[in-house]
Amino acid sequence: MSFAFTARLPLSRHEVDRDHIRRASDTLFETLRTDAAARVLPLWRGKALVAVASAAERETGRAHLELVRPGLVPDSLLTLYLGLSLATDLEEPAGTPLLATVLSDEAAADLEPDEGRWIGLRQLATVLPDRDTGAFAEALALANWHASHGHCPRCGAETTVEDGGWTRRCPVDGSQVFPRTDPAVIVLITDDADRILLGSNAMWEQNRYSLLAGFVEPGESLESAVLREMHEESGLRVTDAEYLGSQPWPFPASIMCGFTARLADDQQPQDLLPDGEEILDLRWFTRDEVRAEAGRVILPGAASIARALLEHWLGEPLPAGADGVRA
Template sequence: MDHDPMHDLPMTAPVIDRDGPERDAPRWLETLLADPATRVLELLGDRSPLRPDRSLALRSPTPADADTLLLYLGRHEGIAHVAACRPFPPKGGPSREERLDSAPFASLREVAAELPQAHAALFATALGLANWHVRHPRCPRCGEPTDVVSSGWVRRCPHDGSEHYPRTDPAVIMAVTDDADRLLLARNIGWPEGRFSVLAGFVEPGETIAGAVIREVGEEVGVSVRDVRFVADQPWPFPASLMLGCTARATSTELTCQPDEIAEARWFTREEFRHELAEGYARAAGRLSISARLIEGWLGHRLDELG
């Protein structure tokens, strides 16, 4: 491979100024909605409208935005961006897309790999925040409904005054190779036949990244590893993860799959992997995810160019 497979990893470019100090400015969102230069990312459930060129259909504010969940996303090239979040319409009713005859809506999974870097970062931030608000409407201390403050970045309990912040769950995802430079791939019990990927799992309290890699590989397939190296990370707002990509070297190769997690696991040489992809016996994830890029780093070739 002529280039770093992580260089264009979607949703990772640090191109958004999150402008944290402005979040608590008095009536900040009202000020932004009154400014036609503000760009609004409309979120309907987990979907946002697109333009024909496959960029987000960002727009100026409208009066209807004041009735939505508003989130200040920050600035790109000096321009303020706000997400206006609406839930999916009730089943059986016309969608907002149909009512407004607007651009087609798409999910982040569908378009993140095609979007401009700034748009992918904005969409990921908006979706991650919106998912947190949907899942945490009440105070975890007393159970009372909380108020949205700090331009969408905090929920405050009016009963006990406690403040609650967006949650991100770190998860490790790792390309494990053995002394013969074979790659360990596995199929989750919920995946179709032939779909393989690298192993992954959540970091537990009190655990380091390396500790999580060692534990997860041991639990899921019974393999011991060493030389854990961090490679790259990627936000994964489905609903609220940060994927920490690593490599590791196996010190054992016998596979014992965790029955409630892993349907099958195999060691692949590069030749075996290429052959099974070409013949359709194996399928790999699309290049949206860091999992595909970890595989490409080992394989030395882009997955979407194999065939």
């Protein structure tokens, strides 16, 4: 396998110092809103504002985010401190303080009424520079947490935002609630013939296939989750779980931990048993079959760790359009 794996994880890229010490300042936002150097990443319905592409970016298919001055967005909305930019090749110099603000429909329309310039992270992950990809993933994950954790889990009281958006505090007992990330395993399973196992989820189009995945349960190691989840979803036992890498998946709050595993020696590849509820179909693919059917069978999107694992096994990039998206 000569095709690099870790270099193919678009959402693991980052060039932001999260600057956790500064979060505790009581005057953080007051100071940054009057800082001419500070920039805000606007978020609207999970999308970020994309800058008008330069001629060079249009030729290469690249893009970058439109970061705005704090005064251009209302200070009454949820604002998050992302940290300091580390990038040296973008318009904003290294050390630029970065914020994110979650906009209402009205505020988003006032800032940029062209909805075509508001684009989601899945679509942008492979075309943004490292700083923008990392900042977008960080902001989206944090915003998703705030959207679902506005009340104290102990008493139900509405919590208040503190520490630059990185904690919420209960006004009743003073307890703090912190952002959460849900770990999940995603596994490239091979058999003795070095075929790969792909499954079709009930929530997808019938011809979309990907690697099997599942959430880690409480009190469970990642490796144990690999063995359990793969058996639950395929009816097969696997062995030799080997970790390759991870990337955040803020849709809404996961981190995907990529593994390889092989079919256990006492299992037959044909003994597949999809559960019929979550997994509707399972198929073994050779490399030649993946190449031949790319386009007819929809494969994982370019932003996903599933795509990176699949290309790592394949030894080359998947053909354009394999994810069902036309160039």
